[in-house]
Amino acid sequence: MNWRSVDLNLFFVFDAIAEERSITAAAQRLNLSQSAVSHALARLRRVLGDDLFVRSADGMEPTPYASELVEPIHRILALLRNVLVQSPDFDPTRADTVFRIAVDNSSALVLAPRLSALATVQAPGVTLDLRPSGTLDILDRLERGDIDLAIGNISDPGGGRLNVEPLFDDTFVILARQAHPGGVGGIMTLDALAIHSHLSLTSTGEDDRFLDAELSRHQLTRHVATRAPLLSAPAILTRSDMVAVVSERLARAFVAERSGLEILRLAFVPPRTTTAMLWHRRADDPAAQLWLRQIVRICAKDIGQSIQ
Known part of the structure; x- marks a missing residue:
């Protein structure tokens, strides 16, 4: 095989199909037509003498030979991108990176x-x-x-x-609807946190187990009534007496974007994040x-x- 005659672009197509497991998705990622990606795959199959990818119920599955190539090709292309993109005289006003x-x-x-x-x-x-x-x-x-x-x-x-x-x-606060009955002087007590149901936000990545630990120290527990993604929080909280434990800056972002919410302090010192x-x-x-x-x-x- 004459490697000097191999078009490097074929390996970018290989990498995209390996990642996406789809000709259509690979074409979108590369900003090419489906036919162009299919044609490139056909050329690479001829060059390497292997089917490389076969259709299955889960999409385009790599052959055993292709599976061995996926990681080294991806690593080489990533290094190549870094070399080509990172110019020592990078000018942000003219860059299209x-x-x-x-x-x-x-x-x-x-x-x-x-x-x-x-x-x-x-x-x-x-x-x-x-x-x-x-x-x-x-x-x-x-x-x-x-x-x-x-x-x-x-x-x-x-x-x-x-x-x-x-x-x-950052620190943690309570996000709740305005005029929430559990808020007194801008603070929510441990008793109030135990009385009112909680909204647990499943997509923040924030660890709120510190609250359960603090409640347990006072022989209290909380009830998580709903678990939901972050973006649903404002709509849920403004329509109920549920409360949510979130980082303060995140809470302020919600309050700034939507009326009907307020921030309440915890009655103890929460951990920092x-x-x-x-x-x-x-x-x-x-x-x-x-x-x-x-x-x-x-x-x-x-x-x-x-x-x-």
Whole structure:
């Protein structure tokens, strides 16, 4: 086989099909027509002498030979993207780079609006591809180069390959409807927290078990009446006497966007939570990545100063 004659674009098609398990989804991801992707796959099959992908009930399944190629091809293409995209003279005003950032739900509401606005001003040609981190294996995606940055309540994974930089701290409050009967002087007591039913938010990634521990210390328990995704919280809370434990900045984002909600303090000192950004060490120095992390820091500083 004459490898010099092989079109590198064929391997980008291979990688997209391996990820998406679909010709249609791969075509959308690559901004190509389905016929172009099918034609590229046919060419690669001829070059490698293998079917590579076969149709099944679960989509396009890789053959045993293709399965052995998936990881090394993906890793090589990720490294190639980094080399090609990260120019030492990165100019945000002229760049058309796509940055792929995983964010948790809290960061999506609190940080993403500021980040999007600042990036649009500094780099009008840049695209921020914000992806929900709850559906991703963050460490694996960073390792493979699928995402450039992760932002959220992320702990240090260790191992020395990834960097973690704290952005801002937060605390927990109670989010409830205005004039909630359990709120007295802007505070909700432990007794009130035990009396009123709770809405447990399943998609925030925030750990509210501290509340159960504190209630237990006083021989109290709470009743979780509903478990629901974060974005349903305002509609549920404004129509009931349920309460939800959330980080303060997240609660303020909801109150700012929707009337009928209020923030109540806890009658004890809740734990602190930290939002951080995480990136792979190979992205330490490239100019484009430095710029991206810097605008995240600027936005995070603004958020950090919003609650003193």
